[in-house]
Amino acid sequence: MVTKLKILFCIQLLAIPLSHSWGMELMVQLYDRTVYTPKSTITVHITVKNNESDPFRFHAAEKRLFNIDFDVRNLRNLPIEHSEHFKIERNSSQRVFYREMVLLPGEEYSFLADLTDFVTIHVPGVYTIQASFYPDLQTSEAAQKITSNTLTIQIHPDLSNVPAYQEKLDAETGRILTKEKLPPDEVVTYMLKARQKGEWPKFFLYLDVEQLMLQDPRLRVEYRNKSDEERFQMVNQYREALQQRQVDTDILVVPSSFSIVNTSYTPTDATVEVVQTFEYSDFSEKRKYTYLLHRDKGFWMIHDYYVRNLGTE
Structure with a gap:
């Protein structure tokens, strides 16, 4: 069943009864092993796994950025700013379509996300990537989340015109x-x-x-x-x-x-x-x-x- 809500009315989300088992595991890995530059699409494979003995219920948003976020940092541990696309989508008044999903014990839910939809990396270098998954959608800074393992990625200079x-x-x-x-x-x-x-x-x-x-x-x-x-x-x-x-x-x-x-x-x-x-x-x-x-x-x-x-x- 597809449901819709206004993200401005956060109280409606809080009223939806969802049972959570927080022994959940979030795993991320790079989907393509290739040479990345600031112009590259960086596809990340994301898996949510239920390691608990109880079912895990969550909202799977049609737009992934309401379920997932990325913390990308350089070697000085400075966070990379979110992209304009991310800011516009998150801050606009819109209906968020989602499906209610249930993961039984041992089951997994996987999907792909384009990192460049979330952050924009302009400078070549080495970066760390950690994802956060929001089962009830990310409607506030206090929303419950599951954090992933940390990836390391190297962004090479763009030499495509050389x-x-x-x-x-x-x-x-x-x-x-x-x-x-x-x-x-x-x-x-x-x-x-x-x-x-x-x-x-x-x-x-x-x-x-x-x-x-x-x-x-x-x-x-x-x-x-x-x-x-x-x-x-x-x-x-x-x-x-x-x-x-x-x-x-x-x-x-x-x-x-x-x-x-x-x-x-x-x-x-x-x-x-x-x-x-x-x-x-x-x-x-x-x-x-x-x-x-x-x-x-x-x-x-x-x-x-x-x-x-x-x-x-």
């Missing part, structure tokens, strides 16, 4: 790409699928651009005569040239399909042979790509390749 940072972002999730210890054939598959989708950060993730560049004798001689800073710039320029399809075009051709036909490797080096098919308007072409990989800090990286034409169909 090119070097964008090169490491997954276009699908917005998260920073990190290498995994994949076997050689899966590394090649990952690279080829990224190329098919035009996802450059993923394409470069397991590509040793420096070693690929040094397969060119002219660039190798030039590289040897450069300082460390100039070498770094050369690698970045080669990476940009690859993305602009100005160099090493064979590895940049997008296959319509591919099939790994052979993989061999030692503890330090690997060879993966792939038959790649390229579809054109009136024919298809097959090529056999042989990718050479080496193990770098535990990760297999593609550092060279060669191609053999298998004919057309």
Whole structure:
């Protein structure tokens, strides 16, 4: 049954008979394990659990901010101010819709809340988060509440407009790409699928651009005569040239399909042979790509390749 009330008439709430068992547990955890910035949505998973032997009755508000609140503090233990959205919702005269809920012994009630609806974090840093749950809705500072465990969260600087940072972002999730210890054939598959989708950060993730560049004798001689800073710039320029399809075009051709036909490797080096098919308007072409990989800090990286034409169909 859905009930409504005016939050201005607090006496009406106090008159509603609700039986409480205060051996309740409130648990919070971050819903997404990702890199947070001041612009991020921070979703918190909240669980109310009845650890008592009696049923627990409470009001579940349609708008979560009448049931839940967050105390967010920086490392100096200074509280972060509530967001404008929170202040407007809490202070406006409105009807609060809720359902009467009952948790039997051992039962749980879980829901998600967006922390940014409650507080606004402008400054990167480390913060602690503690939630409070109000079974009868939060209508005053004296309202009964259940407090949760404390979380720690790090807010990173927003680098979304920095090119070097964008090169490491997954276009699908917005998260920073990190290498995994994949076997050689899966590394090649990952690279080829990224190329098919035009996802450059993923394409470069397991590509040793420096070693690929040094397969060119002219660039190798030039590289040897450069300082460390100039070498770094050369690698970045080669990476940009690859993305602009100005160099090493064979590895940049997008296959319509591919099939790994052979993989061999030692503890330090690997060879993966792939038959790649390229579809054109009136024919298809097959090529056999042989990718050479080496193990770098535990990760297999593609550092060279060669191609053999298998004919057309």
